[in-house]
Amino acid sequence: xxxxxxxxxxxxxxxxxxxxxxxxxxxxxxxxxxxxxxxxxxxxxxxxxxxxxxxxxxxxxxxxxxxxxxxxxxxxxxxxxxxxxxxxxxxxxxxxxxxxxxxxxxxxxxxxxxxxxxxxxxxxxxxxxxxxxxxxxxxxxxxxxxxxxxxxxxxxxxxxxxxxxxxxxxxxxxxxxxxxxxxxxxxxxxxxxxxxxxxxxxxxxxxxxxxxxxxxxxxxxxxxxxxxxxxxxxxxxxxxxxxxxxxxxxxxxxxxxxxxxxxxxxxxxxxxxxxxxxxxxxxxxxxxxxxxxxxxxxxxxxxxxxxxxxxxxxxxxxxxxxxxxxxxxxxxx
Ligand code: FA5
Numbered sequence: 199x200x201x202x203x204x205x206x207x208x209x210x211x212x213x214x215x216x217x218x219x220x221x222x223x224x225x226x227x228x229x230x231x232x233x234x235x236x237x238x239x240x241x242x243x244x245x246x247x248x249x250x251x252x253x254x255x256x257x258x259x260x261x262x263x264x265x266x267x268x269x270x271x272x273x274x275x276x277x278x279x280x281x282x283x284x285x286x287x288x289x290x291x292x293x294x295x296x297x298x299x300x301x302x303x304x305x306x307x308x309x310x311x312x313x314x315x316x317x318x319x320x321x322x323x324x325x326x327x328x329x330x331x332x333x334x335x336x337x338x339x340x341x342x343x344x345x346x347x348x349x350x351x352x353x354x355x356x357x358x359x360x361x362x363x364x365x366x367x368x369x370x371x372x373x374x375x376x377x378x379x380x381x382x383x384x385x386x387x388x389x390x391x392x393x394x395x396x397x398x399x400x401x402x403x404x405x406x407x408x409x410x411x412x413x414x415x416x417x418x419x420x421x422x423x424x425x426x427x428x429x430x431x432x433x434x435x436x437x438x439x440x441x442x443x444x445x446x447x448x449x450x451x452x453x454x455x456x457x458x459x460x461x462x463x464x465x466x467x468x469x470x471x472x473x474x475x476x477x478x479x480x481x482x483x484x485x486x487x488x489x490x491x492x493x494x495x496x497x498x499x500x501x502x503x504x505x506x507x508x509x510x511x512x513x514x515x516x517x518x519x520x521x522x523x524x525x526x527x528x529x530x531x
Pocket of ligand 1: 399409411473500505
């Protein structure tokens, strides 16, 4: 009966039922037969025991065979359920953030114009963020309300005014112009570098401002560098980056403590102009601060907002969209 039952089971549930019925440890028929052996006459015991073992082996073999048969048919079923003619499911690939893409493109273009990319620290001292850039202690740009001073540093700044000598105040850099100083301090002219990275300002977020953003800084110092070189490099950069005739830049007279003359660089955008950055001829005071001779060399510098360039390229009208991390927005670029 057991052999027949095992041979006819069609699924795992039926097999389990038959297994419990015949070989179950508590109420299985084999168990009952084994217990029955105790009641057999002493003389018949060897023969009965031998018979029991034969039956047990046969039942167990039937169970094993049934198990194998079911496992095999599950495999065949799985093979048949797989339809190789169905189209595959597309893999969802991630990609670089649009600002990261802009940074890579900028490095590429400026690299082809001969500018080497260098990096500088995001935590700066006042010498590199202000002093060497011709921004003296009384300058409003150094106001603690306009900069992210580090907690220990601002406490120190407060005590300093009370007359105590304290550690050097530190702040999150507010501009990449800091890297100009770091490079010129350690490299004799000529220099031809760009620096791309994060800067921080306690600006209220709006469509074109964010408290953390990126700048691309450019610096070229050599003999006989003029404003005309600055303008052609920025024009070339824009033409290469946008590759479109409809992108125009204009230069507006402006003021920065570390350049003279200074300009602001705008780009046409939605029927008006958007400010992209500042630029100018490196102020002789800055050249002197790093040990260069302004009678020997001149230079130009520029600093553009990377997010603004990225927005102009993709038609993004609100800078905040870049940092909300909404994949439906980011996946478009
Ligand atoms: C500067 O930071 C100067 N260091 C630029 C410079 C470099 C001038 C070298 C001369 C020589 P400004 O503060 O204007 O300048 O900022 C430059 C650009 O950064 C702005 O034109 C704008 O494109 C971008 N920017 C400024 N603040 C923000 C902000 N909160 N969010 C996003 N972009 C900003």
